[in-house]
Each structure stands twice: as structure tokens, then as C-alpha cells.
Amino acid sequence: MLASDTRAEFTSLFSLYVWVTIVTAVIVFAVVLFAAWRYRSRPGRVASARDESILVELLFALVLVAVVVVLVTRTFTTEDRVDAVASNAKRQVEVTAFKWGWRFTYAGTGVSVVGDNLRPPTLHLPVGEPVVFVERSQDVVHSFWVPALRFKRDAWPDADTRFELTVESAGVYAGRCAEFCGLHHSDMNFTVVAESRARFERWLAAQ
Amino acid sequence: MTTVALERPRPTGLVGWLASTDHKRVALLQLGASLVFFVASGLAAMLMRSELAEPGMQIVSRQSYDELFTIHGSGMVYLTITPLALAVGLYLIPLHIGAAELAWPRLALLGFWLYVAGGVIMFLGFAIDHGAAKAGWFATYPLSNAANTSGKGQDMWICGVFLAVLGNTIQSGSLLATIVRKRAPGMTMARLSPFTWSMLVTVLLALTSFPVLLGTMAALEWDRLQGGVFDGHYGPVAYQLLFWFYGHPVVYVMFFPFVGMAAEVISAFSGRRFFAYKGFTFSILLFAALSMSVWAHHMFATGRVNNEYFSLTSTMLIVPAGLEYFALIWTMVGGAIVFSTAMLFAIGFLLLFLIGGLTGVIVASPPLDYHLTDSYFYVAHFHYALFGGSLFAFFAGAYYWFPKVTGVLLRESLGKLHFWLMVIGANLTFFPMLVLGFEGMPRRVATYPERFTTLNVVATAGGFVIALGVLVFLANVWWSLRRRVPAGNDPFGGPTLEWWTTSPPPRLNFDSLPPIRSFAPLFDVRENRP
Numbered sequence A: 001m002l003a004s005d006t007r008a009e010f011t012s013l014f015s016l017y018v019w020v021t022i023v024t025a026v027i028v029f030a031v032v033l034f035a036a037w038r039y040r041s042r043p044g045r046v047a048s049a050r051d052e053s054i055l056v057e058l059l060f061a062l063v064l065v066a067v068v069v070v071l072v073t074r075t076f077t078t079e080d081r082v083d084a085v086a087s088n089a090k091r092q093v094e095v096t097a098f099k100w101g102w103r104f105t106y107a108g109t110g111v112s113v114v115g116d117n118l119r120p121p122t123l124h125l126p127v128g129e130p131v132v133f134v135e136r137s138q139d140v141v142h143s144f145w146v147p148a149l150r151f152k153r154d155a156w157p158d159a160d161t162r163f164e165l166t167v168e169s170a171g172v173y174a175g176r177c178a179e180f181c182g183l184h185h186s187d188m189n190f191t192v193v194a195e196s197r198a199r200f201e202r203w204l205a206a207q
Numbered sequence B: 001m002t003t004v005a006l007e008r009p010r011p012t013g014l015v016g017w018l019a020s021t022d023h024k025r026v027a028l029l030q031l032g033a034s035l036v037f038f039v040a041s042g043l044a045a046m047l048m049r050s051e052l053a054e055p056g057m058q059i060v061s062r063q064s065y066d067e068l069f070t071i072h073g074s075g076m077v078y079l080t081i082t083p084l085a086l087a088v089g090l091y092l093i094p095l096h097i098g099a100a101e102l103a104w105p106r107l108a109l110l111g112f113w114l115y116v117a118g119g120v121i122m123f124l125g126f127a128i129d130h131g132a133a134k135a136g137w138f139a140t141y142p143l144s145n146a147a148n149t150s151g152k153g154q155d156m157w158i159c160g161v162f163l164a165v166l167g168n169t170i171q172s173g174s175l176l177a178t179i180v181r182k183r184a185p186g187m188t189m190a191r192l193s194p195f196t197w198s199m200l201v202t203v204l205l206a207l208t209s210f211p212v213l214l215g216t217m218a219a220l221e222w223d224r225l226q227g228g229v230f231d232g233h234y235g236p237v238a239y240q241l242l243f244w245f246y247g248h249p250v251v252y253v254m255f256f257p258f259v260g261m262a263a264e265v266i267s268a269f270s271g272r273r274f275f276a277y278k279g280f281t282f283s284i285l286l287f288a289a290l291s292m293s294v295w296a297h298h299m300f301a302t303g304r305v306n307n308e309y310f311s312l313t314s315t316m317l318i319v320p321a322g323l324e325y326f327a328l329i330w331t332m333v334g335g336a337i338v339f340s341t342a343m344l345f346a347i348g349f350l351l352l353f354l355i356g357g358l359t360g361v362i363v364a365s366p367p368l369d370y371h372l373t374d375s376y377f378y379v380a381h382f383h384y385a386l387f388g389g390s391l392f393a394f395f396a397g398a399y400y401w402f403p404k405v406t407g408v409l410l411r412e413s414l415g416k417l418h419f420w421l422m423v424i425g426a427n428l429t430f431f432p433m434l435v436l437g438f439e440g441m442p443r444r445v446a447t448y449p450e451r452f453t454t455l456n457v458v459a460t461a462g463g464f465v466i467a468l469g470v471l472v473f474l475a476n477v478w479w480s481l482r483r484r485v486p487a488g489n490d491p492f493g494g495p496t497l498e499w500w501t502t503s504p505p506p507r508l509n510f511d512s513l514p515p516i517r518s519f520a521p522l523f524d525v526r527e528n529r530p
Helices: A006-038 A054-085 A197-206 B013-018 B023-051 B060-094 B103-125 B152-181 B194-226 B235-253 B256-270 B277-291 B293-300 B309-318 B318-330 B341-363 B366-370 B376-407 B412-439 B449-482 B521-527
Strands: A091-098 A099-106 A112-117 A122-126 A131-137 A142-146 A151-157 A161-165 A172-179 A189-195
Touching: A006 A054, A006 A151, A006 B341, A006 B366, A054 B277, A054 B309, A054 B318, A054 B341, A054 B366, A091 A142, A091 A151, A091 B309, A091 B318, A112 A122, A112 A151, A122 A197, A122 B521, A131 A151, A131 B256, A142 B277, A151 A172, A151 B293, A151 B366, A189 B060, A197 B341, B013 B023, B023 B060, B023 B235, B023 B449, B060 B152, B060 B194, B060 B256, B060 B318, B060 B449, B103 B152, B103 B366, B152 B194, B152 B256, B152 B341, B194 B235, B194 B256, B235 B277, B235 B293, B256 B277, B256 B318, B256 B366, B256 B376, B256 B521, B293 B366, B309 B366, B318 B341, B341 B412, B366 B412, B376 B412, B412 B449
Parallel strands: A091 A131, A122 A189
Antiparallel strands: A091 A099, A099 A112, A131 A161, A142 A151, A142 A172, A172 A189
16 A cells, blocks of 8 residues: 555545544443433333443543544554655646646646636546646645545645645546635536556657 | 612613614524625525526526525625524523623624614625626635726625625624623632633634624725735735735634533533533643634645644644534433433534544644645535534524523424425435545636536535425424414523523523532532522
């Protein structure tokens, strides 16, 4: 797994979080519903006079701290991999976002693809190869989101943001702007075409 | 020789209401106003859900859609839930601490009128050329500057937010002073009711974070008029940091009072003292302190903040939140639970807020948030928290305290219908959004690809079920006020001082007070504790 395979990183971390979520939800639902039934008011039922249990609370707090430690550790190690950007990347794409479209420029090739909300552009990418993106906005804040890659990053008018992605399987994926940016935000789309290196090189040469 | 204090005659009728410094009247005015804004912002949501029932554009224009989601979010955050929380505090805090009045009652009244003025100005945007504000409830810069969002609606929004938040800030000061200075003899800080503690941390958060928003709104308006504030390098990031320095604490301002309300309801209807009072109090203080340091978790995908720091502080919230849940649930365990409508809503709060909280843990992890932020997953997350959490607890409180406020009981049968409609409606509306967001539907879009249609139809149907539920509630209030079933002083056997006095309480609240020896003085009286 390449460090920049954001989809695999997401899936692995998400499954941990989803399990924690499901287990917690099941326990809380079960305890609440059981308590509601077991301790319902009925003739002869007298409420307990006990009003605290410091030991149980402290033990429970320790369990919660342990959960935090596990989640944060896994999050940090994953994030360090996902955020890493190679300094000597072979492929670099400059992403320029504007109201309401995108320009993708393949660094060092002079190839540039542009499109807007009426004719969304297509971003061709080679499969299995890390690509570094340098992102900038021409106007307001936009956000580059490819749901299939489980990744988004904002585009700012005042500074570049850099990130690295690797598409692991060939295919056509939807991409779009995720940060509300005005009237045609709903249609600020693009398409990702991930293809083998050979096909990608052919496409690049044909431009 | 004796001196007789002559009281000036109090104004009656409309003036007696609109200019009253009686905390109960100010609170009821504010409650009424926030329910009006709740219905108005809810109608905006219903128009949005109607538009989203099909892909493509059918009912409103793109521009109107942007106005609708901006005003829905702004109306709910600035004009409904925050002022609603403060209104409940204004009503109950003096009663809970055995006080006759608020500290600085005129300021509380001023706060109410500033808030109403702000809300009216914000909504009047719909009546002018180019319509209301349309940059979202957090008005990201530079989208919100003069070049990108022209039209006076945006300026009116800034003015409205400023006035409403200023009003809330002033009222928070009044509440803080009341809790610190106006407690009855015997009411030590360690005997404050759980609700009073929750309001205390709420106003501390408000007083530390709201002024930052006031400054930010003033700076944003200056930028729109003159430029030169946020338009340089780092300006857009600075705007977001400043906004969220308010924007995250306010999330807890919209949560803590409702936890406190749920705590009172659960204690009363479990027939026992609130469990783990000390742990709850400690955890809510820890919660408030931590929640001042989590704001940039709204900015994980910006690439411009230290994600790991904010991820750590945000995930650590699991500890105080877990301890609060422990206290709430263990009050039920061992109790003698009466399933009134109020208790049902409190249980609904526990279970639905849980979904909001657990999805919150997920989005507190930056690598997960990279995918989920600004998607419908996130919309579902905060609606489970604010609707399933805060509003459910508000309704729990509404059924619990309505008899105290009006002297009459709400109808239980209509209440239970209301509850089930809300449970079904909330889950039908918000659960599909979790899936939609995960699959790639962003928030704030007026149209979407065909493949998202089914789940959007379900969400829209759920929205109408919620609307029906709200109508049932309003009908219940109307009906109960017309066909009055007198409640008496203490219909539910509550633990706190408000149940000692008449329903509704007299102008100065109490003719007498029981001895106050714990946070549940009325339980002490009933159990005949020395």
C-alpha cells in the first residue's frame, strides 16, 4: 500500500471507528432500554437511595481514556502517512479552482485541461503512481473532492496547498467542489479518468 | 418609626409584558420569539427538502436555495437554539437558586430586544432587491466579501448576527451574575442543580467566545465597505479561525443547557436524586474547558492548521461526554421510572444525541474528516446532535416545566404522538444523510446526480413527518391552554426549588423557602431529612 493510497488508509481507519461506534451504540441502547424496562415504576418499586459511586466512575473514566488513546494513536499514524507529500515527485498536477470550474495543468508538459460548470473538465491520472497536486484558487475558497479516493483539500486564493494521491484501480470517478462557493457550486464538477500508465502517456502525448 | 417602601405601580397589559424586568416575562418573550424563528427557519428547511425531493431544479431558483440554507442555518444557530437555551436559563435559574430576581434584569431585557432586532433585520433580507444573505451561516471569506456576494442582504445578515449575538452575550453576563450573587441562603455552589451548573458553564463559554464573533462581524462588515481587513495573505484563514473560535464553543452553548434539562427530567421521572452529581459537575467543567480548544477541527481539510492538536483535543471530549452519559443513565438504573412524555423525550435525547456524538468522534479524526467534511454525513452528524439532541431535550423540558410556567398540564396523549412523530421523522430525515454524504453528496447543493434520488426522497418525507410533529406540539400547547387541567405546585415530584412555589410563580418567585441542604432540596423535604 502506497502512503498516498488515501482510499485504503481511510477504509482501514474507518473500520476501526465504525466498530467502536457500533459497539458503543449497542451497549448504550441496550443499557438504556434495559434500565427503562427493568426499573419502570410499578407497585412496590422503590427508587434506590444511592447517589454516587466514585470507584465505578473512575474506572469508567479510565476506559474512556484508553479508547481515546487507541483512536488518537491510530489517527495520528494514519494522518502522518496521508499527509506526507514527496518532495521529488515525478508527476505533478497544478489544480486551479475558480467560480465555477477547474484547470488541471500537468507540470513540465505544457498540457492543461480546463472546464466549467457547463462543460466539466476531465482529470486523467495514471494508476498506481503517486501524483502530487499543487492547488490554488483564483477567487473564493473551493475544495477539491474525489469521494472514491476518500479525500478532499481546500483551494485558497492566498496560498498553495499541496497533497499527494494515488489511484489504485482504473476507472472513472466523480470529482467535485465541496466548499460552498456561490451560485453554481452545485455544478462545479469534474471527472477523474484513471488509466494504465501506457494509456495515460498516450493521452498526454496526444494533447 | 417605621419606613414603608412604596412600590411604583407596575405597568400592565402589553407594556407590562414588553418592558417587564421580571425574569419570567423576559424569558417567555424570548422563548416565544425563538419559537417563531424556529418555525420560520424550519419552513426554510421544508422548502429546501422539497427542492431536494428530485434532482434538478423545480421549486426555487439556485439563488433562492442559497438564501434558504443560509437563513435556515443562521436562523437555527443564532436565532433559535442559542436564545432558546438562554430563555430557559432566564426562566429557571432564579427559581433554581431560590432568588427573587435576576441580577441586572434591565440588561436581560435589553439583550432580548437586541436579539429580536437582529433576527428581524436578518429575515428582512428576503424583502429587498437581491434577496437575503447567501454565503452560508459561517460566511466564509472571501465568498462573503463585497465582490463575491453583493447585495445588502449580506450586510443585513452581518448586522443581524451582530445584534442577536450581542443580546445573547449581555444576557449571559446577567445569568452569570445571578448565579454568583443571587443564591438563597444555604444554596452553596456545591448545591446548585445540575441544570444550573450546565447554564453556568454555558454562560462562561458564551462570555469567552461570543465577543470574538462580534469583533469578527464588525471586521467583516468593514471589509465589505472598505476592504483591507481579510484580503491579504492569510486573511481568509484568519477569518475562519476567528469565526470558529466562536463557532465551536457555540455548539456546546447549544448543547450544555439541554443536557442540564435532560438531567432534571430524568431525575424527576426516575424518582431519585441525580446520580454522580460530583462527577457530572466536574465533567461538565472539563468539557467546557476542553471545548474552548477544539475550534479548528472545522478546518481539517484546509491544509492550514495543526490537525493533530485539534484532533487530540476533540477526541478527548469522549471522556467528559462519557461521564455525563454515565450520570444520566445511572440515574435511571435503580430508579422508579415513570414514562411521561417528558421522560420519553429525555430517553430520545440520550439515544439520538448518541448518534450525533459518535459520528462526531468519527469526524474528529482528520483522515476520516478529509472525506466526510462538508458532505451530507456532516449534515447528518450535527442534525443528530442539534435536533436529536438539543431539541429533544428542549421538548422534554417543555413537557416538564409547562405546568410550572402556565399552571396547567400539557396533554400526554398528544405529547406521545408528538414524541413518536419526532423520533420517526428525525431518523427518516437524518439517517439517509449519513449514507448520502459517505457516497459523495456535498452539503449546500440545490441539485444532485440521479443515483442519490431515493435517499433524498426518504429524507424529504422524514422532514414532513417532523413538521407534522411540530404542528402536533403547537396544537397541544393551544389545546392545553384552552381546556385547562390545573397542575398544582408540584405535579411530578421534582427535586428543585421551583416546585416549592405556586404555578405560575408570583412576581418575586417565593413566599417562603424550604431549608436547602443539597442539590435536591425538595427530595430532602419529602424524605424528611434533617
